[in-house]
Amino acid sequence: MAKETIQKKVFLEIVQQLRQLIQTEKIQAGEKLPSERVLSERLGVGRSSVREALRSLELLGLIETRHGGGTFLATTHKHQLVEVLSMFILEDERSKKDVAQTRQIHEKEAIRIICSTKEMRTSPVWESFFVKLEIEGTVNCRDILREIMITSGNRLALKIWFQLAAYDGDRLNRQSTEDEKIMIQTLLKSLELGYQQEALKAYGQWMKHLDNQGGVKRGNT
Amino acid sequence: MAKETIQKKVFLEIVQQLRQLIQTEKIQAGEKLPSERVLSERLGVGRSSVREALRSLELLGLIETRHGGGTFLATTHKHQLVEVLSMFILEDERSKKDVAQTRQIHEKEAIRIICSTKEMRTSPVWESFFVKLEIEGTVNCRDILREIMITSGNRLALKIWFQLAAYDGDRLNRQSTEDEKIMIQTLLKSLELGYQQEALKAYGQWMKHLDNQGGVKRGNT
DNA sequence: TGTTGAAAAGTGGTCTGACCATTTTAGGGT
DNA sequence: ACCCTAAAATGGTCAGACCACTTTTCAACA
Numbered sequence: 012m013a014k015e016t017i018q019k020k021v022f023l024e025i026v027q028q029l030r031q032l033i034q035t036e037k038i039q040a041g042e043k044l045p046s047e048r049v050l051s052e053r054l055g056v057g058r059s060s061v062r063e064a065l066r067s068l069e070l071l072g073l074i075e076t077r078h079g080g081g082t083f084l085a086t087t088h089k090h091q092l093v094e095v096l097s098m099f100i101l102e103d104e105r106s107k108k109d110v111a112q113t114r115q116i117h118e119k120e121a122i123r124i125i126c127s128t129k130e131m132r133t134s135p136v137w138e139s140f141f142v143k144l145e146i147e148g149t150v151n152c153r154d155i156l157r158e159i160m161i162t163s164g165n166r167l168a169l170k171i172w173f174q175l176a177a178y179d180g181d182r183l184n185r186q187s188t189e190d191e192k193i194m195i196q197t198l199l200k201s202l203e204l205g206y207q208q209e210a211l212k213a214y215g216q217w218m219k220h221l222d223n224q225g226g227v228k229r230g231n232t
Numbered sequence: 233m234a235k236e237t238i239q240k241k242v243f244l245e246i247v248q249q250l251r252q253l254i255q256t257e258k259i260q261a262g263e264k265l266p267s268e269r270v271l272s273e274r275l276g277v278g279r280s281s282v283r284e285a286l287r288s289l290e291l292l293g294l295i296e297t298r299h300g301g302g303t304f305l306a307t308t309h310k311h312q313l314v315e316v317l318s319m320f321i322l323e324d325e326r327s328k329k330d331v332a333q334t335r336q337i338h339e340k341e342a343i344r345i346i347c348s349t350k351e352m353r354t355s356p357v358w359e360s361f362f363v364k365l366e367i368e369g370t371v372n373c374r375d376i377l378r379e380i381m382i383t384s385g386n387r388l389a390l391k392i393w394f395q396l397a398a399y400d401g402d403r404l405n406r407q408s409t410e411d412e413k414i415m416i417q418t419l420l421k422s423l424e425l426g427y428q429q430e431a432l433k434a435y436g437q438w439m440k441h442l443d444n445q446g447g448v449k450r451g452n453t
Numbered sequence: 454t455g456t457t458g459a460a461a462a463g464t465g466g467t468c469t470g471a472c473c474a475t476t477t478t479a480g481g482g483t
Numbered sequence: 484a485c486c487c488t489a490a491a492a493t494g495g496t497c498a499g500a501c502c503a504c505t506t507t508t509c510a511a512c513a
């Protein structure tokens with residue numbers, strides 16, 4: 012038979028073609044994609060196949076859909092990616108530890124990079140955080156770590172970090188306590204001066220402190 | 233109407249429920265999942281919705297489907313994931329650098345962990361690689377790094393690493409050259425002895441060597 | 454009895470049409 | 484010019500049909 016019938020997964024073909032379409036039509040992030048029905052007709056496939064492709068891309072966070080509104084190229088990359096992965100692969104207690112550990116791997120590396128790069132070290136944000144901490148006595152823990160990740164300049168690592176940070180967000184997205192003030196200030200100052208050893212040490216103490224507080228929500232002392 | 237209609241994306245619900253189902257039924261990697269029609273009925277949703285969820289998971293490489301055969305929990309790591317992500321996000325040169333850098337972040341951390349953990353250090357694999365290198369004169373670069381990642385024991389980091397390694401696989405999945413022999417042996421020996429500084433230094437040299445060779449395929453000297 | 458081969462059942466792959474819920478647009482009335 | 488409502492556009496879901504491929508079943512044959 013000259014059938015051959017190689018037919019490789021239509022919905023994967025569609026993912027490819029969508030990408031081409033985005034390129035040729037020069038669709039920018041945040042802009043609207045053709046409707047499912049239009050895509051279906053233009054690509055010569057059924058609407059359900061188009062949807063399978065779109066849903067996949069949505070799970071990856073590459074597109075956003077608004078019911079009744081349309082489909083849009085994603086602006087912020089908030090893939091469910093790691094979340095979904097961890098949902099399937101890492102379900103036990105140990106895996107939560109893996110998530111925290113992996114997150115800290117990226118944070119530590121970011122600190123190393125910042126300390127050894129003049130332009131990053133001398134960013135005014137460290138000073139501003141330091142002052143804010145001095146005046147208000149507290150800052151948002153997640154904000155500092157995010158700023159560290161952003162400054163280090165690796166976009167992929169940043170995306171991965173966002174996912175990991177979202178995962179154990181409860182422990183991270185909160186105001187710092189009095190106990191942490193000195194550790195955070197040491198970290199910030201060391202960053203600014205490029206003292207890598209000091210910075211990592213302060214960071215390590217801070218994380219240890221966080222771990223000790225655990226998931227337990229303590230109202231106050 | 234007491235409709236409420238909060239209905240948040242059924243296909244995302246299904247992804248969740250699939251995970252639960254896998255857990256409760258204790259479905260192992262490589263084993264078969266219920267058919268789409270069965271899932272559709274059991275979850276009380278349309279088959280197309282089930283498919284949208286399954287297709288998403290397939291794109292992530294979490295499941296494999298065989299036409300006419302069934303759907304299976306994935307065993308091998310051949311996700312389109314990195315491919316698709318790169319297709320949409322990482323197109324320029326800079327992001328390829330990000331991928332390599334991010335991969336190396338995990339490898340370096342793995343080396344640190346191994347050096348400071350007696351059980352990991354004393355694994356016989358390091359010696360066996362060393363001997364193999366001595367006798368045959370060459371080993372597969374990717375194999376060594378993979379073993380390092382596996383040994384370090386962070387499953388999430390391993391999963392991420394697999395994806396990153398798949399991305400610039402050409403440069404990684406090949407036999408080592410004569411030039412690299414000494415660096416790799418130093419790395420292995422340092423790992424075994426727990427000399428973290430030495431190990432990282434040897435690793436750094438090795439990676440630098442890889443970068444210099446770049447994507448260019450040089451037959452020989 | 455054991456083998457083989459074709460039919461049947463099971464399963465993924467795709468398309469079509471229908472209906473609902475939400476958002477956007479268009480028109481008409483003031 | 485403004486506002487409100489009806490219509491259109493769009494995504495969300497479901498049901499049914501048909502195809503292609505794989506697995507199973509079972510009867511005919513050696």
